[in-house]
Structures are given as structure tokens and as C-alpha cells.
Amino acid sequence: MQDIFSFFSFREINVVYVVLGSILLSASSAIVGTFTFLKKKSLVGDAVAHAVLPGVCLAFLAIGTKNPLALIVGAFLSGWLSMLCIDWIVKNSKIKEDTAVGLVLSVFFGVGILLLTSIQHSGNEEQAGLDSFLFGKAAALVGEDLAVFASTAIILVLIVLLFFKEFQLIAFDEHFAQVIGLPVKRLEFILTTLTVLAVVIGIQAVGVVLMAAMLITPPAAARYWTDRLATMVLLSAIMGAVAGFLGAFISYLAPAMPTGPWIILVISFIALFSFLFAPRKGLIAKYLQQRNYQSKFTDENILKLIYHLGEKDKLFFEERSADYIKQHRLFQPQILKKALQRLREQGYLSQNEKGWAFTKEGYERGKRIVRLHRLWELYLTEYLRIAPDHVHDDAETMEHIITPEIEKQLEHRLQKPKYDPHQTEIPYE
Numbered sequence: 055m056q057d058i059f060s061f062f063s064f065r066e067i068n069v070v071y072v073v074l075g076s077i078l079l080s081a082s083s084a085i086v087g088t089f090t091f092l093k094k095k096s097l098v099g100d101a102v103a104h105a106v107l108p109g110v111c112l113a114f115l116a117i118g119t120k121n122p123l124a125l126i127v128g129a130f131l132s133g134w135l136s137m138l139c140i141d142w143i144v145k146n147s148k149i150k151e152d153t154a155v156g157l158v159l160s161v162f163f164g165v166g167i168l169l170l171t172s173i174q175h176s177g178n179e180e181q182a183g184l185d186s187f188l189f190g191k192a193a194a195l196v197g198e199d200l201a202v203f204a205s206t207a208i209i210l211v212l213i214v215l216l217f218f219k220e221f222q223l224i225a226f227d228e229h230f231a232q233v234i235g236l237p238v239k240r241l242e243f244i245l246t247t248l249t250v251l252a253v254v255i256g257i258q259a260v261g262v263v264l265m266a267a268m269l270i271t272p273p274a275a276a277r278y279w280t281d282r283l284a285t286m287v288l289l290s291a292i293m294g295a296v297a298g299f300l301g302a303f304i305s306y307l308a309p310a311m312p313t314g315p316w317i318i319l320v321i322s323f324i325a326l327f328s329f330l331f332a333p334r335k336g337l338i339a340k341y342l343q344q345r346n347y348q349s350k351f352t353d354e355n356i357l358k359l360i361y362h363l364g365e366k367d368k369l370f371f372e373e374r375s376a377d378y379i380k381q382h383r384l385f386q387p388q389i390l391k392k393a394l395q396r397l398r399e400q401g402y403l404s405q406n407e408k409g410w411a412f413t414k415e416g417y418e419r420g421k422r423i424v425r426l427h428r429l430w431e432l433y434l435t436e437y438l439r440i441a442p443d444h445v446h447d448d449a450e451t452m453e454h455i456i457t458p459e460i461e462k463q464l465e466h467r468l469q470k471p472k473y474d475p476h477q478t479e480i481p482y483e
Contacts, residue, residue, distance in 0.1 A: 061306050069306060071200050072313065076298035078200075079256045080268055080317060082207040084294030085214055086252040087269030088276070088287050089245055092225040097152060098140070100266035101159040102253045105136030107166025107262050111173060122202050126254050133250040136162050163262070206255045210248055214287075221245060222283050260314035267318045268294065275325035278332035297321035351454050352385075352393045357402060357420035358427070358453075359383050360412060370417055373408035421481045427453040428474035429464045435475045436468065442475035 064070050090099055109132020113124045136158050143154040214221065220241050223231045232238050249269070256265050276289035301317030330337050359382060364370035376390060385393075394410055397403040402416030412420065427449045434445040456464075474480055 057307050061303060069302075072306075073299060073302045075200050075203055076302045076313060076317060077295045078203050078207040078298075079260075080272075080294035080298030080301075080321070081291040082210045082294075083252045083256045083265075083268040084272035084290040085287055086210060086245075086248045088273040088283075088290050089214075089221050089225050090249055091270055091273040091277070092283075096266070096270045097155045098137070099249060099253060099269040101136055101140065101155045101162075102133040102250050103257065103262045103265035103269075104159045104166070105162035106130075106133045106250075106254055106257060108132050108162055108169055109135075110257075111166055111169035114173060115169070122198055126202060126206075129254040129257065130250055132162070133253060134247070137246055137250065166262075203255050206251060210252060213244065213248060217241065217244060218284075225283075260317055264314060264318045267321065271318075271321045271325050272297070275321070275328040278328040278335045293321060293324050297324060349393070349396065352389060353397055353400075353402075354419075354423050354454055355383070356385075356390070356393055356397065357416060358423045360403075360410075361417070361420035361424050364412070371412050373406060373411045375409035378409065418483070421483075423453050425481050426456045426461060428478060428480045429461070429468065429471075430456065431476075432468055432471055432474050432480075433464055445475065 060066070061069060064073070087099065090096060106129035109128040109130070110125050111128075112132070113128025114120065116128070117124050139158045140151065140154045143149055143157065144151050149157070220231070220236060223236065224238055224241050224245070228238060231241075252269065253265050256268055260268055272290040272294040273286065275293055276286045279289055280286050297317050297320040300320045301313050304316045304320075305311050305313040328336065331339075333339055356379065359379060360374065361370065363374060363379075363382065364372065376394060379385070380387070380390060394403060394405075397416065398405055398410075401413055402419060403410050404413050405411075430449040430452045431442070431445040434440045434448060435442055470482070471480060
């Protein structure tokens with residue numbers, strides 16, 4: 055409790071540097087990563103993250119000290135060179151983009167490791183801690199680093215806000231953007247520059263190995279909660295900021311645990327929660343929705359079957375036992391039992407000692423399902439020229455999803471026909 059109180063008091067200046075630095079790096083990376091994610095170029099961020107290492111090493115060799123601004127410039131140039139190499143390989147060879155990304159990533163990272171090893175054996179005392187660019191060391195952030203990161207993050211956010219509509223258009227429909235006269239190449243140049251810059255400022259917190267996760271994981275998680283780009287960008291930034299804050303908090307309580315990997319773990323937990331529990335797109339929501347659809351289809355199939363039985367003997371409101379219903383269509387006993395009880399609760403069926411019978415509402419709903427089935431069969435034969443003996447299975451599916459608006463259009467287009475392709479009467483209200 056004392057450590058928790060000490061952390062939230064923010065009396066230690068180093069804690070302030072680490073917390074603010076982690077939040078700025080994580081949030082700004084997430085904002086830029088949203089557009090990379092939507093353009094399906096997630097691997098490009100990984101390639102840039104690994105390709106900045108030789109630039110960091112060359113910048114250090116050039117000036118002999120760990121000046122954060124110089125290292126960022128070196129990393130930026132190296133990251134941009136990797137992007138140019140990927141584009142050149144794709145345009146001038148038969149190699150696809152994913153393969154080119156893998157080639158550039160491995161070559162640049164290999165060169166970076168060689169340079170880093172050479173620096174570590176050079177005897178230069180200033181090289182201590184340079185290897186933190188591999189795995190990150192947010193706890194080592196100082197005021198000078200924070201000033202550089204804050205200014206860079208502000209630039210990133212301002213440019214995204216300035217070109218938000220244009221980035222939105224090229225992320226979703228690049229060809230349309232070209233048709234209406236937008237300078238797509240320049241906009242992609244700006245977006246690529248922002249991606250490289252986001253990677254460069256983030257590597258000191260989480261390292262080149264984990265930086266791609268900070269670009270992609272927040273927007274991937276945010277995508278499960280919304281269909282609006284502006285909301286997605288905001289949620290992505292909030293998730294990144296929360297991950298940065300909690301990563302710094304956990305590493306403060308347990309000093310042996312590095313901040314960068316904990317930031318990645320926290321955002322991964324947030325993403326896992328989103329994948330599972332998002333209200334419309336989460337796995338659990340989809341599972342429940344699928345179960346609801348299956349229950350709806352089963353209920354409607356039972357109502358349709360009871361209507362068919364009523365058509366045979368002209369006794370639509372006759373009681374029929376569950377065994378009798380099961381004889382005419384194969385239902386698992388437990389599923390049939392639950393469906394009949396559900397239909398009774400919904401007011402579509404009534405039950406007595408003789409069995410199950412239509413209520414007025416159940417009769418109307420069963421008749422509508424039969425009507426939709428036969429209208430769709432007739433539509434397939436009249437307009438798509440499909441043989442009458444090949445339309446039943448498709449109508450079995452469509453009868454459950456045809457809306458009242460489509461039903462009216464079918465009746466109008468078919469001129470409210472009296473019989474289906476099998477010369478069976480189509481029941482109307």
C-alpha cells in the first residue's frame with residue numbers, strides 16, 4: 055500500500071517521466087497504427103521497428119554519445135530506408151509485399167545486431183544501455199527524452215487531425231481517392247512518415263522486438279467496439295494510454311519487471327477482453343447471437359410444420375402431440391421440447407392433455423413463413439429460371455430472413471400469385 059500511495063503521489067520525478075513517457079508513446083503509436091491496421095499493412099510496422107536498429111547504432115558511432123535527438127534522427131532515416139527498400143523490391147521483382155517485408159526486416163535487423171555487437175566491444179563507455187533499444191527500458195527515461203517524445207507525439211496527433219478525412223479515404227477506398235483528385239502518393243508518404251516516426255519514438259519504451267504490437271494491438275482491440283473511424287482512433291489512443299500507465303505502475307511495484315513488456319501484456323489483455331466480450335463483435339456475443347438465430351429457425355420450422363399438417367386435414371387448430379410432430383420432421387427430443395415450451399411462452403402455441411395447438415398469433419406466423427417459402431420458390435423459378443425441384447433448399451433458408459419490405463416487393467413483382475411452382479396455394483393474410 056505504501057508503494058501504491060507513493061506511485062500515485064507522483065512525488066518522484068522519475069516516476070512522472072516514466073508514466074508520461076509511456077502514455078505518450080503508447081497513445082501516439084496507437085493513433086498512427088489505426089491507419090496502418092486499416093490499410094492491412096501491419097507487417098510494415100514490424101519491419102520498420104526492426105529496421106531502425108542499424109540507424110540507432112550508426113547515429114551513435116557518428117556522434118559518440120547517446121543523444122536522444124540524434125538517435126531518433128538515425129532511427130528515422132534507417133526506418134525510411136527500409137520502407138523504400140520494400141517498395142523497390144515489390145515494384146521491380148515478382149516478390150510479394152509480405153516476402154519483401156520479411157527480407158528487409160531480417161537484413162536490417164541482422165546489420166543492426168552486428169553494429170551493436172561491434173559498439174559493445176569498442177570500449178566506449180557511452181555505449182552502456184544502448185542495447186535497451188532491443189527490448190526497451192522505459193524506466194530509464196529522463197527529462198530530455200520526455201521533451202523529445204512529447205514534442206514528437208504532439209506533431210503526430212496534429213498531423214493526423216489535419217489530414218484525418220484524407221487518411222480515412224485512402225484507408226478505405228484508395229481508388230476513389232485517386233478518382234476525386236486527392237494526391238494519394240503524397241498522403242501515403244505522410245502516413246508512412248508518421249508510422250516510421252511513431253516506431254522511432256516508441257522503441258526506447260518497448261524496444262524494436264515489441265514495437266509492432268503497440269502499433270497494431272490497440273486498433274485491433276478498438277475495432278471490436280465500433281464501426282466509426284473517429285471513435286476507433288479515440289478508443290485506440292485510450293487503450294494505448296491505459297496500457298502505458300498500467301505498465302509503468304506494475305513495473306514500479308515490482309522493479310524487477312521491465313515496463314515495456316508489461317505495456318505489451320496489458321494491451322494484450324485489453325485486446326483479449328475485447329475479442330471475447332465486445333457487445334456486437336465479440337466471440338461471446340456472436341455465439342449468443344448464433345444461438346438466438348438457431349432457436350428462431352427451429353421455432354419457425356415447428357410453426358411451419360404444424361401449418362403444413364393443418365393444410366392436410368384442414369384442421370389448423372387441432373392439438374398435436376410432440377411425438378406426432380416428430381414423426382413428420384426429425385427434431386432432437388430435447389431441442390423439440392425446449393422449442394415447444396418457448397413457443398408457448400411467446401404465445402404462439404397452447405398446450406393441453408392432448409398436445410400442442412396453434413394460438414391465433416401462432417397460426418398467423420406459421421402462415422407467413424409458409425407464404426415466404428412459396429413466394430421465394432416462385433421468384434427463383436420465374437426470374438432465375440431454376441427448376442422447381444431445385445428451389446426448396448434455398449427457400450428453407452430464405453424464409454427465415456426475408457423482411458416485410460422484401461415480402462411486399464416479392465408480392466408486387468410476382469403480382470401476388472395464387473400458387474407456387476408446385477401448384478400449392480400461397481396463403482395470404
